Structures are given as C-alpha cells and as structure tokens.
Amino acid sequence: MFSKVFGKKDNKNTETSLIEQFWYPKYGPGQLWEAAAAKAEKAGAKILKGCRVKSVVCNNGKISSVVCASESGKITVDGDIFISSMPIRDLIADMTGDAVPENIKNIAAGLPYRDFVTVGLLIDKLNLENKTSVKALGNIVPDCWIYVQDTGVKLGRIQIFNNWSPYMVSDPEHKVWIGLEYFCTENDDFWNMSDGDCIRFAANELVKMGIISSAENIIDSQRELIKKAYTAYFDTYSQMDELTDYLDGYENLFCIGRNGQHRYNNMDHSMLTAIRAVKKIKSGSTDKSDIWSVNTEKEYHEAK
Numbered sequence: 640m641f642s643k644v645f646g647k648k649d650n651k652n653t654e655t656s657l658i659e660q661f662w663y664p665k666y667g668p669g670q671l672w673e674a675a676a677a678k679a680e681k682a683g684a685k686i687l688k689g690c691r692v693k694s695v696v697c698n699n700g701k702i703s704s705v706v707c708a709s710e711s712g713k714i715t716v717d718g719d720i721f722i723s724s725m726p727i728r729d730l731i732a733d734m735t736g737d738a739v740p741e742n743i744k745n746i747a748a749g750l751p752y753r754d755f756v757t758v759g760l761l762i763d764k765l766n767l768e769n770k771t772s773v774k775a776l777g778n779i780v781p782d783c784w785i786y787v788q789d790t791g792v793k794l795g796r797i798q799i800f801n802n803w804s805p806y807m808v809s810d811p812e813h814k815v816w817i818g819l820e821y822f823c824t825e826n827d828d829f830w831n832m833s834d835g836d837c838i839r840f841a842a843n844e845l846v847k848m849g850i851i852s853s854a855e856n857i858i859d860s861q862r863e864l865i866k867k868a869y870t871a872y873f874d875t876y877s878q879m880d881e882l883t884d885y886l887d888g889y890e891n892l893f894c895i896g897r898n899g900q901h902r903y904n905n906m907d908h909s910m911l912t913a914i915r916a917v918k919k920i921k922s923g924s925t926d927k928s929d930i931w932s933v934n935t936e937k938e939y940h941e942a943k
Contacts, residue, residue, distance in 0.1 A: 695735065700889060702891055724897075732747065754823055755821070755864075756820075756830065758819040758837060759816060760817050775802060780799070783802045784798055789848060794819055842857055842860075869903065894931075895909070897909055904934050908933050916930050
C-alpha cells in the first residue's frame with residue numbers, strides 16, 4: 640500500500656480527490672491487467688489481442704457474434720454472452736443484422752468525447768520545492784497529480800509517477816518521471832503533431848512555468864495518444880436513457896466500464912461494473928439496472 644507518501648490516514652470523510660491512502664500496483668495499473676489476464680488464461684480462457692471490432696452481429700434481440708480485424712485477417716467470434724467496454728458510439732454504429740432505429744443511431748453518433756495526449760518525461764530535477772511536512776524520495780513534492788491553473792500554457796495536469804509508486808522509476812532518489820497531460824480532440828492540430836514536435840512543445844511549457852530549468856534536464860521522453868479518454872455529458876447525452884433501454888433489450892449484452900457505459904467512472908468503479916455484470920451472468924439474471932447504477936451515488940462525487 641502506498642500513501643502520500645508512506646503515512647496512514649483515515650479517509651472516511653475525505654473528498655475523493657484528496658484521499659491520501661490507497662492501494663496501487665507496484666509497477667503501475669498495467670500490472671493489474673497483466674495479472675488478471677494470466678489468471679484467466681490459466682483457467683482456460685483464450686485472449687485475442689490486436690483485434691479491432693468491425694461489426695457486432697445481432698439477431699432477434701440477441702448478439703450472436705462479433706467480427707474482428709486481426710493481424711491474420713478477419714475473424715468471427717461466436718458467443719452466448721457478450722460483455723462490452725467499447726465506446727457506445729462505436730458499438731451502436733457497428734451493429735448489423737437487427738435494424739437499429741434511426742433515433743438510436745443519432746443519439747449514439749452524437750455522444751461527445753474528449754481525447755488525451757500524455758507526454759512522459761524523465762528528468763533529473765524538478766524546480767518545485769517540497770514545502771510540506773510529507774517526506775518523499777529525493778524530497779520532491781509529494782503530489783501524485785498537480786492541476787495547472789496557468790492560462791498561458793496548454794498543459795492541464797502533471798502526474799508524478801515516483802509518487803504513485805517509486806518502483807516505476809529506476810532511480811527514484813535522483814530522477815523523476817512525470818506525465819504532462821493535454822486535453823484535446825482527435826485529429827486537431829495538437830493531436831496531429833509529430834512526437835518530436837509535441838515533446839519539444841511540452842518541454843518549452845515546463846521551462847516557461849519554471850518547473851525545469853531547461854530542456855537539457857530531460858533524460859528520456861515518450862508520447863502517448865489516448866482516444867475517447869473522457870466521456871462528456873453534453874450534446875445527445877441528455878437522451879442517454881433511451882440508449883440504455885435499447886442496449887438492455889439485448890439480453891445477452893452487458894455494457895461495462897467508462898466507455899461501455901459512457902460514464903466518467905474511475906478505475907475502481909469501472910471494475911465494479913464488470914464484477915456486477917459477472918454476478919448477473921452467473922445468476923442467470925438479465926436485469927442490468929444495478930450495473931448501470933454504479934457511481935451514481937451523490938456522496939461519492941467531489942464538492943463544487
């Protein structure tokens with residue numbers, strides 16, 4: 640267990656974004672899914688990687704198969720039950736067989752998303768001072784995330800990976816991995832920058848803000864593009880209940896996760912939707928109301 644940084648604190652009445660103690664995989668969230676995949680395969684599951692859904696075949700109110708593009712060509716996966724975490728906009732667009740009503744197509748097509756670019760930088764020194772009583776390796780600031788309020792830069796948030804888990808950094812006493820987070824739209828000018836141009840842009844913003852002294856402080860870098868990172872609650876989202884009712888009409892289809900439910904869930908809530916879906920499947924129930932109800936309790940959400 641990793642807290643900010645190693646102390647313990649009662650989180651019972653703390654706003655969610657300010658919780659200071661939590662469980663976190665030693666080598667980052669990917670380790671969790673690697674372990675889950677290994678356990679599933681050990682139990683006999685077959686995981687197909689590098690596949691992209693091209694069509695979801697529907698017949699008489701049930702999903703019968705999914706057609707995917709893979710490195711070895713087109714493959715068809717038949718099944719009795721389907722759990723979907725793909726964006727609802729894409730799921731509805733890919734449905735074939737049963738005729739999807741025009742109003743449902745239009746609602747799904749209008750669901751909005753916000754895309755995301757992360758620039759990872761390995762640096763030798765942050766100019767930010769740790770003025771708190773919390774001790775951190777290398778005496779860096781103890782925050783996991785820093786929200787950027789400076790309107791003179793595009794940067795929205797900084798992650799400090801050392802503080803999530805020092806095991807993700809080879810030399811956490813002397814080096815810092817940070818992630819610079821940019822909110823954008825797929826195929827806009829920022830999204831379409833080359834890796835080199837985007838990394839230079841990010842480095843210049845850090846220098847401008849005084850977080851690093853110069854680009855020479857950067858030892859290594861990496862850029863990642865994440866489509867549909869955030870589901871948004873405008874445009875046709877006001878008609879989401881109609882989409883939910885339509886999808887629930889497919890009794891062997893269970894929608895889970897942030898994109899699968901078009902809901903801004905954190906990782907724990909996304910996992911809970913999957914857990915509830917599995918419980919429903921095991922019990923033979925086709926009532927999905929408590930799967931959709933995850934993260935709707937008002938007391939969870941941050942105060943404004």
